[in-house]
Amino acid sequence: MINIHKDPAELGKVAADLFVELAKAAIQEKGKFTVALTGGSSPVKLYGLLAEPKYKDQVDWSKVYVFWGDERWVPLEDEQSNAGMAYQTLLNHVPVPEENIYPMWAAGITPEARAAEYTQYIKKELGEEGIFDLILLGMGDDGHTASLFPGTDVLEEKEDWVKGYFLESKDIYRITLTAPLINKAKKIVFFVFGENKANALYEVLEGESNADLYPSQLIHPKEGELLWLADEAAASKLKVK
Ligand SMILES: O=C1O[C@H](COP(=O)(O)O)[C@@H](O)[C@H](O)[C@H]1O
Numbered sequence: 672m673i674n675i676h677k678d679p680a681e682l683g684k685v686a687a688d689l690f691v692e693l694a695k696a697a698i699q700e701k702g703k704f705t706v707a708l709t710g711g712s713s714p715v716k717l718y719g720l721l722a723e724p725k726y727k728d729q730v731d732w733s734k735v736y737v738f739w740g741d742e743r744w745v746p747l748e749d750e751q752s753n754a755g756m757a758y759q760t761l762l763n764h765v766p767v768p769e770e771n772i773y774p775m776w777a778a779g780i781t782p783e784a785r786a787a788e789y790t791q792y793i794k795k796e797l798g799e800e801g802i803f804d805l806i807l808l809g810m811g812d813d814g815h816t817a818s819l820f821p822g823t824d825v826l827e828e829k830e831d832w833v834k835g836y837f838l839e840s841k842d843i844y845r846i847t848l849t850a851p852l853i854n855k856a857k858k859i860v861f862f863v864f865g866e867n868k869a870n871a872l873y874e875v876l877e878g879e880s881n882a883d884l885y886p887s888q889l890i891h892p893k894e895g896e897l898l899w900l901a902d903e904a905a906a907s908k909l910k911v912k
Pocket residue numbers: 709710711712713714740741742743753808809810811812815816817818
């Protein structure tokens with residue numbers, strides 16, 4: 672399902688309302704809310720809103736468990752760090768216990784070994800089934816999501832939940848949740864705005880099936896729900912709106 676909104680500001684409010692609604696429901700139902708955050712520029716507005724009293728005060732942050740969908744393999748202080756951005760915009764401003772937060776990057780370990788460790792953290796908090804309550808995803812203008820990039824071997828992964836690998840096109844190591852894990856989630860929300868995403872959004876949703884070229888096509892929850900939140904600019908090439 673796709674919901675199209677006027678602009679990124681409106682999109683941010685819709686996403687913030689949804690985050691709060693899902694957090695409250697999960698906490699009421701089972702005492703915790705597990706979420707994987709997205710990186711990049713798209714969620715900055717959303718995280719800023721969630722840190723405002725209007726949203727922040729509605730959530731019992733002591734029961735929120737924070738993971739990431741992917742990470743550039745750099746320390747949190749690095750400006751490229753997805754976790755660093757989430758700390759600056761959201762996590763430093765809400766009372767979520769530090770032990771509930773699981774950044775992907777860690778010092779003194781390879782991305783490949785960290786992927787195995789990260790899988791254990793997910794199992795510890797979510798159980799053996801690995802079903803997140805919410806996974807937030809962005810999409811690059813090349814159709815990648817998380818660190819599932821066009822033409823990479825990680826797109827073929829069928830078993831492992833987390834992978835670390837060297838991304839030659841960007842000359843950097845990445846660590847990412849894989850499509851099989853993402854697709855277990857109860858709710859997956861893509862957050863896409865801007866004219867530069869219009870072509871990729873069209874190809875992913877209405878173009879030919881080719882996940883090697885447009886990896887976001889790999890995202891099809893098994894039993895959960897998939898929601899695309901887009902602004903009018905990103906949705907401008909879609910035929911079905
Ligand atoms: O590299 C990444 O890019 C995607 C998309 O980023 P955006 O700046 O276009 O929003 C992001 O979803 C991912 O987390 C990040 O590592």
